[in-house]
Amino acid sequence: MEADVTLRVDGTTRVVRVDTRTTLLDALREKLDATAPKKGCDHGQCGACTVLLNGRRVNACLTFAVAQDGAEVVTAAGLGADGAPHRVQRAFLDNDGFQCGYCTPGQVCSAVGMLEEAAAGWPSAATGDVAAEPVLDDAEIRERMSGNLCRCGAYVNIVAAVREAAADSAGNTGNTDSADSVTSEAAPAGGAEVR
Known part of the structure; x- marks a missing residue:
């Protein structure tokens, strides 16, 4: 089963169609080309996939994308402003x-x-x-x-x-x-x- 998910990623609103079993990490990396979060262990143990989800840090590999419809996601690439680092x-x-x-x-x-x-x-x-x-x-x-x-x-x-x-x-x-x-x-x- 597939579903459309709307995410605001690093300040840009994006709509993506994903299998309902797709993790937020896979949606970001494979569907939205947001490759800052990395796939390390894929089990929530290493933290390489950490993003800010509605202002709170989460392991994107443990979060289903469909459960985050309408959410704000900030990756390391979305921190800072006007070309200056955070x-x-x-x-x-x-x-x-x-x-x-x-x-x-x-x-x-x-x-x-x-x-x-x-x-x-x-x-x-x-x-x-x-x-x-x-x-x-x-x-x-x-x-x-x-x-x-x-x-x-x-x-x-x-x-x-x-x-x-x-x-x-x-x-x-x-x-x-x-x-x-x-x-x-x-x-x-x-x-x-x-x-």
């Missing part, structure tokens, strides 16, 4: 937060989503006091990014990149520039405390 992308470049680069689009989308979650006050398993504002120290960043694997082992630089992006976010609370936009309608909120 602050997380800048931080990954500045801190060499990648080696082969295969996991990087998923890492970047996960970091953007994670910073939003921390800014909203969401605790993680590493949060000492769940009633307090999250403090994005290295342990907290590692826990929050633990769903994204890097076979090259660039974790030290990935943590440094996320720490830098968090500090930049905290320094610009409420004043994100256009290069930090996540979608055409919304930009990341201010940041959590960084240590």
